[in-house]
Amino acid sequence: MTSVLPPQSQMGITEDQLRELIQGPGEEWSYDMRRRCQEILPHLYLGPLQASKSLETLQALGITHILCIRDAKEAFAVRPRFPDNFKYMTLNVEDSEEQNLIRLFPQAKEFIDIGAAQGGRTLVHCNGGISLSPAFVVMYVMQHYQMAWEDALHMVQNRRYCISPNGGFMTQIKEYESIYKAGLAVQRFPPQQQQRVVSRRKREDDEDDEDVRDQDRKRILVDDDGDNDDGNAMQS
Known part of the structure; x- marks a missing residue:
């Protein structure tokens, strides 16, 4: 699947601007903020299940697309709630170190990119917004800005401080850096x-x-x- 949006680094972003992006707004973090979603990019929000339950809040944020990532055992609770108001994609993903995220990521990325290309905003959430959904968002940010995995992780953490992808997800996040860079090298080769x-x-x-x-x-x-x-x- 191909990306709909051109990476920001190809649109003239400087190193200083990239550094500011990684640092984030510097907002003071409080415990109750983990129950809300945070803006990672202008077209991308990250949060827990709780953030997907308020129609009024979602509409106020301008959310148009919702990527619902869940363990299959959580399907009764973590599910699309407003299918008449938003476009949904649901991915069944186990929060285990053996789960293959890299195979599923292209679907998630395309969904987010399409939403942005249509002028919309996507909320990516799982149950707690701690491990599953952040892993996908870190990979997305990494490829979108063509940055190192450490920078992408810090960028997301500086906006949602409570994220903590499990060890297996972290390994795949690191591996994905070389994968997306190899793809870019092929694309740039006439x-x-x-x-x-x-x-x-x-x-x-x-x-x-x-x-x-x-x-x-x-x-x-x-x-x-x-x-x-x-x-x-x-x-x-």
């Missing part, structure tokens, strides 16, 4: 140049194969000559 590289490598492989065949033929001839010499020596 198709014509890719074809030239493939053709050159094929020629090189063919030449290597021909060299191997030549060496094999020479080895056979040498072996044959050696056999004849040995035979003559035995007869003398």
Whole structure:
């Protein structure tokens, strides 16, 4: 799935601006704020189930899309509540260290990007807004700004201080940095140049194969000559 929005770093953002983004608004954190959602990007909010229950609050924030991430066992409680008012995507994800997030992330990213491209805002939430949904948001921020995983994590933490993805999720967040960077490298490589590289490598492989065949033929001839010499020596 391809991204709808161009990354901010490709739109002329400076290192100083990026540093300010990571630092965040510097708002003093209080315990009750974990029950509310926080703005991570102008088009992206992160929070717990509680934040998805108030129609009035969601409309006041300009939310248009809601990404509901839950363990399947929580489906009775963590579910779309206002399907007539918002566009929903629901992902069943276990909050366990063995859960594969990287495989599911492209769906989440596309949903958020489409909402932004339509001029909307997406709330990403799970039950507590501590581990599951923050892991997806950190990966999104990382790729959106093309930043290191540590910077993305700090950026999200500086807006929602209570996040704490489990160890398995943290490992995948780190791994995803190299994955998205590899994808960017491929995108920046002109198709014509890719074809030239493939053709050159094929020629090189063919030449290597021909060299191997030549060496094999020479080895056979040498072996044959050696056999004849040995035979003559035995007869003398």
